[in-house]
Amino acid sequence: MKKMLYASVAAFALMAAAPTAFAGMTEATKWINDEFQPSVLSKDEQAKEMEWFINAAKPFAGMEINVLSEGIPTHTYESKTLTKAFEEITGIKVNHQILGEGEVVQAVQTQMQTGRNLYDAYINDSDLIGTHSRLQLARNLTKWMAGEGKDVTSPSLDLKDFMGIQFTTGTDGDLYQLPDQQFANLYWFRKDWFDRKDFQDKFKAKYGYDLGVPVNWSAYEDIAEFFSKDIKEIDGKTIYGHMDYGKRAPDLGWRMTDAWLSMAGAGSKGEPNGVPIDEWGIRMEAGSCNPAGASVSRGGATNGPAAVYAIRKWDEWLRKYAPPAAADYDFYQSLPALSSGNVAQQVFWYTAFTADMVKSKAEGNNTMGDNGIPQWRMAPSPHGPYWQEGQKVGYQDVGSWTIMKSTPTDRAKAAWLYAQFVTSKTIDVKKSHVGLTFIRDSTVNHASFTERAPKLGGLVEFYRSPDRIRWSPTGINVPDYPKLAQLWWQQIGDVNSGAFTPQEAMDRLASEMDTIMGRMQRADEANNTYGGCGPRLNEEKAPSEWIGKGGAKAKLDNEKPQGMTVNYDELIKRWASN
Numbered sequence: 001m002k003k004m005l006y007a008s009v010a011a012f013a014l015m016a017a018a019p020t021a022f023a024g025m026t027e028a029t030k031w032i033n034d035e036f037q038p039s040v041l042s043k044d045e046q047a048k049e050m051e052w053f054i055n056a057a058k059p060f061a062g063m064e065i066n067v068l069s070e071g072i073p074t075h076t077y078e079s080k081t082l083t084k085a086f087e088e089i090t091g092i093k094v095n096h097q098i099l100g101e102g103e104v105v106q107a108v109q110t111q112m113q114t115g116r117n118l119y120d121a122y123i124n125d126s127d128l129i130g131t132h133s134r135l136q137l138a139r140n141l142t143k144w145m146a147g148e149g150k151d152v153t154s155p156s157l158d159l160k161d162f163m164g165i166q167f168t169t170g171t172d173g174d175l176y177q178l179p180d181q182q183f184a185n186l187y188w189f190r191k192d193w194f195d196r197k198d199f200q201d202k203f204k205a206k207y208g209y210d211l212g213v214p215v216n217w218s219a220y221e222d223i224a225e226f227f228s229k230d231i232k233e234i235d236g237k238t239i240y241g242h243m244d245y246g247k248r249a250p251d252l253g254w255r256m257t258d259a260w261l262s263m264a265g266a267g268s269k270g271e272p273n274g275v276p277i278d279e280w281g282i283r284m285e286a287g288s289c290n291p292a293g294a295s296v297s298r299g300g301a302t303n304g305p306a307a308v309y310a311i312r313k314w315d316e317w318l319r320k321y322a323p324p325a326a327a328d329y330d331f332y333q334s335l336p337a338l339s340s341g342n343v344a345q346q347v348f349w350y351t352a353f354t355a356d357m358v359k360s361k362a363e364g365n366n367t368m369g370d371n372g373i374p375q376w377r378m379a380p381s382p383h384g385p386y387w388q389e390g391q392k393v394g395y396q397d398v399g400s401w402t403i404m405k406s407t408p409t410d411r412a413k414a415a416w417l418y419a420q421f422v423t424s425k426t427i428d429v430k431k432s433h434v435g436l437t438f439i440r441d442s443t444v445n446h447a448s449f450t451e452r453a454p455k456l457g458g459l460v461e462f463y464r465s466p467d468r469i470r471w472s473p474t475g476i477n478v479p480d481y482p483k484l485a486q487l488w489w490q491q492i493g494d495v496n497s498g499a500f501t502p503q504e505a506m507d508r509l510a511s512e513m514d515t516i517m518g519r520m521q522r523a524d525e526a527n528n529t530y531g532g533c534g535p536r537l538n539e540e541k542a543p544s545e546w547i548g549k550g551g552a553k554a555k556l557d558n559e560k561p562q563g564m565t566v567n568y569d570e571l572i573k574r575w576a577s578n
Contacts, residue, residue, distance in 0.1 A: 023061060023091035024054055031085045032426070039429050040442045046426040049156050053090055053421055056152050060414040061091030067415060069123035069399065070101040071332075073355040074181040074435025082422050082431070090421075092414050101125075101331075102250035108402070109482035112137045115406045121415035123180050126167045126398040127257075127474035128481045132177065133170025134289075134530040135480070139403045139412065142174035152413045154420045161425075161440045163463075164398040166272065167473045171289045171533060177400030180423055181352075181437035184471040185258060185395045186462065187213065187220075187382060188338065188349035190367070191568060192375040193227070193234070202230065212565035214382040217264070217313060219563030220347050224321040227344035242321035243338060243346040244314065246496040251331035253488030256311070257474060259395035260348065264310035265386025265553065266301050272392065273475030276550075277301045279392055280484075281510065283551070284477040289533035291479050294513040296552045298538040302510035303503070304552025306386035309559055311502040313384070315495050317347075327496065338376075341366030347382065352397065354378075354436040354459050377568055378458045380467065385559050396471040399437075438463050461575040479520055479535055487512050 028050035032043055039046055069075040079096040087093045097119075099107070104122065111118045112135065132138040145153040159165055159175070168177035193199060194211055203211035207222050214220040224241030231239060246252065259279045261267065266281055267274030276285050276292075281302030283292040294302040301307055318327060323342065326334060335353040338346065358374060359365040367375050381394040401419035403412050422431065428443045433452070436459060438444045444463045453460035462468060478484060491509040494500040500508070517535035524534025548554035 023057075023087075023089060025051060027088040028054065031089060035081070035085065036427050036430050038433075038446065038448045039426055040440075040446055041425050049154070049424060049426045050089060052154060052156070053417060053424075056154075057090035057092055057414070057417055060410065060417070063411070063414050064093040064095065065120040065411055065414050065418070066095045066097065066118075067121045067123070067418065068097050068099060068104055068107055068119045069180075070104050071098040072181070072352045072399075072435065072437070074352075074431065074437045075123065075399075077431060077434045078180075078422050082427065083418075085427075086418055086421050090417065092417065094418050101254070105250075105482050105485070111404050111406060112482075117404070117407050117411070120403070120407050120411045121419060122402045122404075123399045124177065124402040125473065126164065126177055126179070126400045127478070127485075128402075129168055129170055129176060130474070130476040130478045131481045132402065133172060133174070133476065134533045136531060137405055138176050139405055139407075140170075140174050141176055141178060141403075144403075144416075148409060149413060149416055152416050154424065156425060157420055158425070161442050162423075163439060163441055163444075163468070164396070164400070167396070167398045168400050171476050177398075177402045178419055178423065179398050179400045179439045180419070181397075181399045181435060182439050183350055183352040183354075183397050183437045184462070184468070185348050185350050185381065185397075186378045186471075187345070187347060187380060188376060188378050189213065189345040190343070190375060191377045192369075193344055194568070199231065202226075206230070207563060209563055210565055210567070213379040213568050213571060214345075215564040215566055216382050216387075216561065217347075217384045218560050219565050220345070220382045221313075221317070221560070222563045223345060224317060228321045231344075237342055239342050239344060240321060240323050241344045242317050243334060243343045244318050244322055244326055244348065245329040245331060245334035246315075246318050246327040246493075247330040247333075248489065248493035248496075249330045250486065250489050252492050252496075253485055253490075255331070255348070256314075256488055256492055257485060258348075258397075259392060259471075260314065261302075261307045261310050262392045263348075263381055263387065263394060264306050264313070264384030265388065265391065266304060266306035266310060267391060269388060269390035270392075271390070271470060272472030273477065274392060277552075278475050278477040279395075280474065280478055281307055281552075282477040282513070283538070289476070290536040291477055291517060291534075292536060292538045294517070295510040295540070296543045296546055297540040298514060299546050299551045300510065300514075301552035302513060303506040304547065305555035306384070306553050308502045308506050309386065310384060311492065311495055311506060314492075315502065318496070339365040339367055349378065350397070351378065351459055351462075352435075352437055354456060355434065358436075358455060358457070372455055374455070374457045376457055377572075378462065379568060379571060381471075385556055385561055386553050392470065392472055394471040396468075396473055398439075398473050458572055458575070461572055465575040467575065479517065479530060479533070483516055483520075484513055487516070 227241035
């Protein structure tokens with residue numbers, strides 16, 4: 001029996017290593033007809049694009065490569081369906097592994113530190129653009145496409161059609177990552193509840209303004225209290241005015257670095273990221289590539305009044321207005337939990353979960369109407385009292401293909417073909433219908449999304465509007481994302497546990513960030529580790545030398561101004577008109 005098993009395994013290994021016998025246009029035509037519809041291309045144009053992939057892949061037929069991404073519906077579709085299509089069409093086998101976001105970042109960091117080729121490509125958040133452009137351990141795609149990778153760069157790639165290219169461009173103006181999926185953190189709310197006349201009358205009688213989409217955090221807090229403390233139950237079911245998460249895990253840190261401080265108003269004016277102070281509170285002067293510090297004492301804002309306010313509100317709202325279990329939820333648990341139908345709103349909701357939130361009631365989604373129209377809607381994120389016009393208003397995740405220099409050239413070329421394949425115009429409309437994470441202008445403007453828009457809760461209107469550019473990923477002020485990001489969740493977790501106050505936690509965080517950036521500075525000065533763009537920390541001064549004087553903003557006497565709301569239907573008409 002063992003001999004038979006070994007023989008079977010050996011035979012399978014030989015089959016896996018051999019070139020796919022049937023790769024070619026017959027297979028491509030089958031996929032075009034059966035799977036890759038609709039598309040912005042005609043079937044003839046799709047066939048022409050696939051013919052290019054077939055020819056470009058011939059030197060690599062039979063190769064088996066490994067790529068890694070986090071787990072969202074878009075990547076599940078790639079892993080389960082598009083790998084099969086790619087292998088049948090090109091003869092290249094792709095093992096597209098899916099892990100948690102923290103594990104993806106760890107793998108990227110390990111490959112950068114060791115030079116071992118763990119994966120041939122990563123779908124790695126563009127939050128690392130400051131890292132990749134400084135360390136120069138990832139392939140510079142601008143140079144790659146013009147040089148070593150020219151023979152495997154599709155003539156129909158059309159970089160200008162990608163919405164997130166500005167976020168994957170380094171300090172040198174070159175492209176380091178190719179967007180694969182993109183989603184924003186927006187405001188989510190139960191429109192059916194907000195439209196109830198009895199709730200509207202009761203809310204206005206108590207707060208003096210209309211129940212609607214909150215413009216500021218004051219209104220968000222009022223609405224959270226209203227549903228949690230005044231309404232309490234709907235149809236005999238306990239309901240809550242807020243949803244978030246608090247589990248001590250790496251994604252708790254990203255919950256804050258993903259623009260939460262800047263939404264409160266901690267950063268400076270400037271888009272896509274604040275200048276000189278970004279959404280992390282790190283200072284970097286205009287025209288410079290050298291971060292100067294995170295602490296208020298060095299001109300940063302990580303532990304300034306606005307940042308401390310942001311953390312305090314996160315903790316307070318989680319305790320007072322969210323379901324009790326939310327304190328132990330992580331990123332992956334909290335957002336799908338909305339489908340249970342017991343939450344009125346969420347201030348920080350990722351559109352990556354739209355695909356799950358438009359499932360039917362039969363699939364366990366209690367927020368879907370019987371007519372196939374969601375009972376919820378998405379809208380712009382409200383901002384805190386320190387926010388000023390011209391500041392960043394929210395976060396946009398741009399998961400992007402990243403190929404390390406430590407990956408052998410032939411494997412890098414095969415991986416680059418796969419990256420272009422899954423983002424190609426032939427496939428992108430269908431992939432976007434599955435995952436709802438738009439990357440191409442041509443896709444979001446396709447007629448099939450005009451037809452589907454009413455069933456997607458405002459997603460299409462948002463991505464067709466000029467507002468979308470105001471949501472942006474972590475920018476270039478962050479010199480080494482993996483090293484600095486891991487500091488956040490532990491400090492924030494200490495607030496939720498009650499071990500430290502928000503001020504104490506942010507003081508510790510800012511100090512630790514400066515300590516690590518100080519080490520980066522010494523490495524850069526001694527060995528040019530960061531290409532001369534490593535930190536150059538300001539000398540410490542008394543906080544009074546910086547607060548309100550070009551550094552962190554001074555503490556407001558009133559951190560809860562009058563609540564402000566807007567009518568959702570008027571907002572969506574404005575988006576649609578653009």
